[in-house]
Amino acid sequence: MNTRFATVAVLTSALALAACSKKAPEELPPPPEDVATPTPTPTSTGPAVGSMQHFIAAVGQSNTVVYFETDRYNIDAEDSAKLQTQAQYFSQYPQINFTIEGHADERGTREYNLALGERRANAAKNYLVSIGIPANRIRTVSYGKERPVALGSNESAWALNRRAATITIN
Amino acid sequence: MKYLIAATFAFVAAPLAAQNQDLGEPIPEGQDVETIEEEGGLTGSVSFEGNLDDLGIAIPAFATDRNVATPANAQGTAALGVELARVITADLRNNGLFKPTGPDALPKPSFANINAPAWATWSNRGAEMLVHGYVRARSDDRLTVGCYLYDMALQSRLVAEGWVVSPADWRRAAHKCADLIYSRLTGESPFFDSRIAYIAETGPKDNRVKRLAIMDSDGANHRFITTGRSTALTPRYSPDYKQLVYLSYVDGNPRIYVYDIGTGRQTLVTQSENPTFAPRWSPDGRYILYSMAVGGNTDIYRVSAQGGRSERLTDAPGIDIGGSFSPDGRQIVFESDRSGSQQIYIMNADGSNQRRLSFFGGRSATPEWSPRGDQIAFTHIAGDFNVAVMNPSGRGFRKLTSGWQDEAPTWAPNGRIIQFFRTERNTGKTSLWQVDLTGENERRLPTPVDASDPAWGPILP
Numbered sequence: 001m002n003t004r005f006a007t008v009a010v011l012t013s014a015l016a017l018a019a020c021s022k023k024a025p026e027e028l029p030p031p032p033e034d035v036a037t038p039t040p041t042p043t044s045t046g047p048a049v050g051s052m053q054h055f056i057a058a059v060g061q062s063n064t065v066v067y068f069e070t071d072r073y074n075i076d077a078e079d080s081a082k083l084q085t086q087a088q089y090f091s092q093y094p095q096i097n098f099t100i101e102g103h104a105d106e107r108g109t110r111e112y113n114l115a116l117g118e119r120r121a122n123a124a125k126n127y128l129v130s131i132g133i134p135a136n137r138i139r140t141v142s143y144g145k146e147r148p149v150a151l152g153s154n155e156s157a158w159a160l161n162r163r164a165a166t167i168t169i170n
Numbered sequence: 171m172k173y174l175i176a177a178t179f180a181f182v183a184a185p186l187a188a189q190n191q192d193l194g195e196p197i198p199e200g201q202d203v204e205t206i207e208e209e210g211g212l213t214g215s216v217s218f219e220g221n222l223d224d225l226g227i228a229i230p231a232f233a234t235d236r237n238v239a240t241p242a243n244a245q246g247t248a249a250l251g252v253e254l255a256r257v258i259t260a261d262l263r264n265n266g267l268f269k270p271t272g273p274d275a276l277p278k279p280s281f282a283n284i285n286a287p288a289w290a291t292w293s294n295r296g297a298e299m300l301v302h303g304y305v306r307a308r309s310d311d312r313l314t315v316g317c318y319l320y321d322m323a324l325q326s327r328l329v330a331e332g333w334v335v336s337p338a339d340w341r342r343a344a345h346k347c348a349d350l351i352y353s354r355l356t357g358e359s360p361f362f363d364s365r366i367a368y369i370a371e372t373g374p375k376d377n378r379v380k381r382l383a384i385m386d387s388d389g390a391n392h393r394f395i396t397t398g399r400s401t402a403l404t405p406r407y408s409p410d411y412k413q414l415v416y417l418s419y420v421d422g423n424p425r426i427y428v429y430d431i432g433t434g435r436q437t438l439v440t441q442s443e444n445p446t447f448a449p450r451w452s453p454d455g456r457y458i459l460y461s462m463a464v465g466g467n468t469d470i471y472r473v474s475a476q477g478g479r480s481e482r483l484t485d486a487p488g489i490d491i492g493g494s495f496s497p498d499g500r501q502i503v504f505e506s507d508r509s510g511s512q513q514i515y516i517m518n519a520d521g522s523n524q525r526r527l528s529f530f531g532g533r534s535a536t537p538e539w540s541p542r543g544d545q546i547a548f549t550h551i552a553g554d555f556n557v558a559v560m561n562p563s564g565r566g567f568r569k570l571t572s573g574w575q576d577e578a579p580t581w582a583p584n585g586r587i588i589q590f591f592r593t594e595r596n597t598g599k600t601s602l603w604q605v606d607l608t609g610e611n612e613r614r615l616p617t618p619v620d621a622s623d624p625a626w627g628p629i630l631p
Contacts (some may be wrong), residue, residue, distance in 0.1 A: 035423075049504075052506065065501055071507070071511065073466075084489040098456070106575075107555075107575070109512070109535040109536050109549055109555075109578065110403060110577070110578065110623065111404060111447050111461070111491050111492055111505075111536070111552075112489060112491060112512055113586075114400065114403075114424055114445070114447045114448075115447060115461065115463055115468040115489040115491050116489065118445055118466055118468065119463070119467070119489065120465040121466070121467025121469070122327050122463075122465055123466065126466075138394040140466075141423055141424070141445070142424060142445060142463070143424075144377070144424075146401055146403075147376070148375060148376055148378075148598075149376065151375045151376055151596075151598070152435065152596060153595040153596045153598075165298065
């Protein structure tokens with residue numbers, strides 16, 4: 001029980017992360033295309049502060065994305081827990097600016113989905129701002145239904161695509 | 171504070187440098203087509219009284235006075251005469267009306283016959299109508315194309331017209347002839363001599379390449395405008411075909427650009443760091459409607475096509491987006507989710523008197539006002555996505571298609587055919603389709619690759 005609690009504490013604590021070298025960088029997903037310039041290599045062997053790998057290692061992959069019901073954009077309890085975890089990280093590293101991508105599922109018309117994705121990205125942004133992250137550190141961009149992560153045409157795929165994904169940039 | 175201003179400035183300046191990075195070579199502007207009177211002109215009445223679907227039309231090769239080489243094709247004006255008749259035949263056949271027979275199955279009339287058909291040659295072929303025409307090379311390198319429609323039963327001429335075109339525009343003469351025949355026999359306005367802007371799609375569902383492309387109404391003269399490095403969406407031709415508005419992610423954000431055909435240059439529709447979507451032209455080309463999200467809330471704005479200050483037309487909390495002018499430019503139908511789901515609303519062109527039009531169950535989206543003014547086409551969402559029409563008072567609902575996901579209707583210039591795109595379940599493959607107002611005649615428009623977001627322009631000037 002105690003050990004388990006300790007593990008959770010390590011995962012959610014940004015402080016402990018740089019030292020956590022159990023996950024080899026090779027196993028982590030590649031950075032998104034948005035990362036234009038390579039981040040400066042820190043002295044340690046872990047992912048660079050501000051890189052997507054570092055962010056994912058710090059907060060956990062599942063905490064980087066919040067999901068929405070069809071046509072909805074409200075932040076529910078599960079979403080706010082994820083965003084609080086993100087906020088801890090961004091408070092820890094005030095030099096990091098980041099992007100929230102808003103997405104919609106394919107079962108919507110193209111233009112409405114662009115506006116809906118923008119609304120979802122802003123809902124996540126507004127929550128982060130409400131708990132102390134400065135608005136000028138957060139960029140939002142909507143991809144509407146243009147960039148699905150789940151490719152089926154069924155409810156479980158659509159649920160995964162209705163999302164606001166936080167991406168770190170330098 | 172100083173820091174903030176500097177940051178904002180940099181944000182606006184960056185897209186200006188980046189915004190041409192996704193454009194290919196500029197495409198040339200089209201030449202004007204000059205209409206000339208043919209001897210005889212419009213005469214007589216049509217003898218045929220049956221269903222137009224059964225109307226047989228014989229379209230033999232167009233004759234030439236002298237077979238000479240032309241920049242329009244490699245084989246000279248005689249071969250071009252065959253091509254002209256083929257294009258006309260395809261136009262009329264694909265429209266679903268008429269039973270045209272093309273030049274490959276018919277004898278070739280002589281140049282002298284164009285004015286005086288050899289009736290005996292045609293009387294036993296089961297065609298009620300006969301098309302004759304000619305192509306002649308002019309000394310200035312342009313071409314004259316004449317088009318004659320004859321009623322076989324009356325052995326009389328119904329209509330005749332001619333056009334002077336640059337060699338590159340020879341297909342336009344064929345479309346003009348098809349339009350002349352279609353209009354004379356149906357009483358409807360023409361639509362073949364027009365172009366379509368759309369988005370060409372390639373690649374897997376999670377990494378689609380989307381390029382702005384244009385083509386003639388029959389799919390010919392296909393050209394890509396953007397290279398595909400950035401996602402391009404939702405184009406619209408200006409009424410004079412000199413510009414295109416569309417959405418591009420070329421600077422990393424969704425923004426509306428105005429692209430100049432001919433110069434190949436483009437500008438942002440508005441200088442703002444906010445995302446902009448859903449561009450539309452006013453029927454006179456003087457205004458552009460666009461939608462802009464500010465803090466997540468999307469509203470509709472209007473700006474002069476020359477640039478300048480934007481005027482905000484909606485201010486409801488929620489997503490107000492799209493918009494399509496009535497043909498007289500006085501009203502706008504648009505989409506809003508202010509009631510909780512996507513529905514269609516109407517307002518005056520200055521944004522006043524906003525009220526809901528759609529009460530059909532489910533959701534209603536992407537309204538497009540017919541160029542005739544009598545119908546509004548839209549996407550009806552009730553389980554599946556289908557193209558439907560209603561009249562401008564919100565009544566007369568009719569569903570025209572039954573695909574899994576049919577969306578984004580756009581009208582033929584004569585308001586008689588609707589084009590839309592269809593997405594296939596699971597694969598995400600897209601294609602362009604046309605349907606008439608009965609919903610009975612549906613056909614796929616062939617495109618080189620997958621296709622979406624069609625926008626049909628008006629009759630070419």
